[in-house]
Amino acid sequence: MPVPREYVVKRLLLLVFVVIGVLVITFVITRIIPARPEFLWAGPHATEEQLKRARQELHLDEPVHVQLYYYLLDFFRGNWGVSWRTRLPVLNDLLTALPATLELVIVAFLLASLIGIPLGIYSALRYGRIADQIIRVLTILGASVPVFWIALIFQTAIGIWAGVLPAGKRVDDYLAYITGFKPITGFYILDSIIQGNLPVFIDVLRHIIMPAFVLSIYPLSLSSRMSRSLMIEVLNENHVRSLEVWGVPQKTILFKYALRNVIVPVIASLGLSFGYTLVGAFMVELIFVWPGLGYYAGMSLLSYDYPAIIGVVILVALFYSLINLVVDLIHAWLDPRVRF
Amino acid sequence: MSEEKLLKVSELTIHYHTVEGIIKAVRNISLEVNVGDSLCIVGESGSGKSTLGLAISLSLPKNAVVVSGSILYKGRDLLKLKTSEVGRYRGKEISMIFQDPATTFNPLFTIGEHLTDILRHHFGMSREEALERAVELLKMVRLPDQARILHAYPHELSGGMLQRAAIAAALSTNPKILIADEPTTMLDVTTQAQILDLINSLKRELNLTLILITHNLGIAGEVCSRTAVMYAGTLLEEGPTEDIILNPLHPYTAKLIKAVPIITKTQGRLSHIPGVLPDLRNPPKGCPFVDRCELATPECSASQPEYFRVGGVRRVACILYGGEHE
Ligand SMILES: Nc1ncnc2c1ncn2[C@@H]1O[C@H](COP(=O)(O)OP(=O)(O)OP(=O)(O)O)[C@@H](O)[C@H]1O
Ligand code: SF4
Numbered sequence: 001m002p003v004p005r006e007y008v009v010k011r012l013l014l015l016v017f018v019v020i021g022v023l024v025i026t027f028v029i030t031r032i033i034p035a036r037p038e039f040l041w042a043g044p045h046a047t048e049e050q051l052k053r054a055r056q057e058l059h060l061d062e063p064v065h066v067q068l069y070y071y072l073l074d075f076f077r078g079n080w081g082v083s084w085r086t087r088l089p090v091l092n093d094l095l096t097a098l099p100a101t102l103e104l105v106i107v108a109f110l111l112a113s114l115i116g117i118p119l120g121i122y123s124a125l126r127y128g129r130i131a132d133q134i135i136r137v138l139t140i141l142g143a144s145v146p147v148f149w150i151a152l153i154f155q156t157a158i159g160i161w162a163g164v165l166p167a168g169k170r171v172d173d174y175l176a177y178i179t180g181f182k183p184i185t186g187f188y189i190l191d192s193i194i195q196g197n198l199p200v201f202i203d204v205l206r207h208i209i210m211p212a213f214v215l216s217i218y219p220l221s222l223s224s225r226m227s228r229s230l231m232i233e234v235l236n237e238n239h240v241r242s243l244e245v246w247g248v249p250q251k252t253i254l255f256k257y258a259l260r261n262v263i264v265p266v267i268a269s270l271g272l273s274f275g276y277t278l279v280g281a282f283m284v285e286l287i288f289v290w291p292g293l294g295y296y297a298g299m300s301l302l303s304y305d306y307p308a309i310i311g312v313v314i315l316v317a318l319f320y321s322l323i324n325l326v327v328d329l330i331h332a333w334l335d336p337r338v339r340f
Numbered sequence: 341m342s343e344e345k346l347l348k349v350s351e352l353t354i355h356y357h358t359v360e361g362i363i364k365a366v367r368n369i370s371l372e373v374n375v376g377d378s379l380c381i382v383g384e385s386g387s388g389k390s391t392l393g394l395a396i397s398l399s400l401p402k403n404a405v406v407v408s409g410s411i412l413y414k415g416r417d418l419l420k421l422k423t424s425e426v427g428r429y430r431g432k433e434i435s436m437i438f439q440d441p442a443t444t445f446n447p448l449f450t451i452g453e454h455l456t457d458i459l460r461h462h463f464g465m466s467r468e469e470a471l472e473r474a475v476e477l478l479k480m481v482r483l484p485d486q487a488r489i490l491h492a493y494p495h496e497l498s499g500g501m502l503q504r505a506a507i508a509a510a511l512s513t514n515p516k517i518l519i520a521d522e523p524t525t526m527l528d529v530t531t532q533a534q535i536l537d538l539i540n541s542l543k544r545e546l547n548l549t550l551i552l553i554t555h556n557l558g559i560a561g562e563v564c565s566r567t568a569v570m571y572a573g574t575l576l577e578e579g580p581t582e583d584i585i586l587n588p589l590h591p592y593t594a595k596l597i598k599a600v601p602i603i604t605k606t607q608g609r610l611s612h613i614p615g616v617l618p619d620l621r622n623p624p625k626g627c628p629f630v631d632r633c634e635l636a637t638p639e640c641s642a643s644q645p646e647y648f649r650v651g652g653v654r655r656v657a658c659i660l661y662g663g664e665h666e
């Protein structure tokens with residue numbers, strides 16, 4: 001089903017309003033929380049005079065709506081303010097941290113669909129057998145155990161006790177230094193491939209596999225459970241029976257016809273679980289010292305770094321809406337029944 | 341009888357295993373069908389018609405168990421086929437269409453995709469050859485605008501068009517027997533008549549043998565030369581359709597005909613007989629109709645009535661006809 005262009009434009013406009021809405025709400029909330037950010041700006045030993053100047057520079061004495069006005073004005077000029085903690089433009093900080101998070105989330109989603117869907121289908125085809133039971137128990141656990149807990153267990157067991165994989169960070173700094181590795185896109189897997197740097201490529205994979213797997217456990221369990229129940233359902237559908245009666249081989253029925261009935265809704269709901277996974281990514285990043293948005297957000301929260309916090313929230317809202325749009329478009333493309 | 345039957349079902353019994361118990365869906369059914377015959381299987385919902393049809397088309401659900409009996413097709417027992425042989429009969433010799441055309445095709449694939457996959461598998465055609473043949477098939481079922489229909493997804497077509505496409509799919513392999521399981525129940529009255537006409541004329545053109553499942557004696561009257569009446573998994577009576585409608589022998593058939601005042605109307609469900617259907621997990625030992633029969637005697641509950649021949653071409657399972665023993 002081809003997607004009409006007006007529909008995409010409408011969705012993009014909607015996205016702008018969502019982002020502005022999120023911006024206003026976060027801005028107001030950060031200003032309502034009682035805290036004294038001027039101390040952070042002016043430093044711990046600031047004089048009364050310096051604090052007063054800080055309050056002026058930060059427009060802290062103005063009413064909230066005037067502060068919001070200044071912020072919006074700058075925001076649309078591409079100036080998302082300066083982080084009170086790092087003293088760098090927030091947008092720069094965010095754009096540095098973003099690829100790290102995206103790389104983590106993308107690998108996690110790849111693992112979730114490439115492992116989860118086949119696992120669920122296998123489980124459905126072994127319905128009621130021992131393999132099915134084991135997969136069911138594991139995926140129920142995977143969908144209910146909190147991600148930070150799994151992260152800590154994995155980090156301790158595999159990263160520290162067994163020492164098989166690095167317990168944190170994206171790449172070994174020393175290795176990166178001696179091999180002359182330079183981040184270009186910020187996606188290290190991509191960067192190491194572009195530079196043909198095999199040692200760093202392997203090292204980056206070794207760093208990302210554990211946090212990405214931990215992060216994928218929830219969407220993996222979700223997609224496996226969904227694939228399983230969808231497959232069981234689809235195999236009872238009339239259209240599977242009619243292909244069978246008409247003599248189409250089981251292989252074709254399963255892996256051409258039924259498979260699509262399973263994959264389409266699973267992909268759609270994986271996309272919708274993106275928000276949840278992003279929250280998970282924040283915790284995984286804090287635990288695995290992964291210099292992404294989550295790590296940045298955590299540090300900013302601890303230091304009342306309002307511009308940074310607002311920046312993170314807006315970026316997340318933007319991404320969440322974009323992903324939703326992309327998922328809807330993919331869904332429409334795969335399912336001819338979707339109407340606009 | 342020297343001439344070999346095309347299809348001979350003997351003492352077939354089929355159970356479904358479910359969490360609530362074992363459902364005895366088909367019990368001790370025997371039927372014969374000659375080349376070019378048209379047999380209607382009539383019965384209320386749950387009487388086991390579809391189960392019988394699926395058994396003949398080698399497509400029983402996984403939880404079905406054939407307890408006993410045989411289904412001879414050209415002398416070969418379909419129930420004893422090796423897995424590797426099933427493909428030579430299923431869809432190829434015996435094909436089937438179903439009640440709900442809206443769910444007959446996979447919603448994510450075009451009609452053309454379905455048709456070409458069947459053709460390519462059965463005849464090893466290339467994609468282009470299969471598409472060409474698919475166009476012919478759609479012409480055969482009187483669908484206009486074949487190219488559009490090949491590219492259409494199921495939800496873009498009406499029930500009548502889909503049922504025609506399903507007939508095209510079922511007949512694409514040149515089967516000898518077509519089983520049509522309530523093919524018009526979900527359609528509106530005009531479309532019903534058109535589909536029945538189509539089935540009738542295709543039957544003649546292709547020299548098909550037809551088994552039409554319906555709960556509507558009116559349809560039986562229009563399409564089939566012979567009719568078998570099923571009730572609670574058993575076959576109550578069988579004979580020429582005209583005789584059965586004009587002069588029903590079994591008390592159940594008689595009630596069926598009285599219950600539907602205008603039986604030639606293609607609509608009208610057979611659900612107006614007082615009393616309830618027996619529980620198929622634990623069906624009565626004797627005549628299955630005993631609880632609802634006004635003529636019942638204690639003898640009726642003792643054991644399942646045998647078939648009695650009436651007038652040479654009819655048989656009926658009711659002790660009232662005990663005089664003319666088979
Ligand atoms: N896959 C199945 N598993 C368990 N029970 C089944 C299954 N299919 C059918 N049954 C049961 O077997 C009995 C006979 O069903 P069947 O579908 O053969 O009846 P039918 O005469 O075709 O009815 P209808 O007119 O409603 O199509 C019913 O009680 C039904 O509930
Ligand atoms: S066998 Fe007895 S109960 Fe059954 S239909 Fe005949 S008379 Fe009625």
Ligand SMILES: [Mg+2]
Nearest residue numbers: 389390391521
């Ligand atoms: Mg049925």
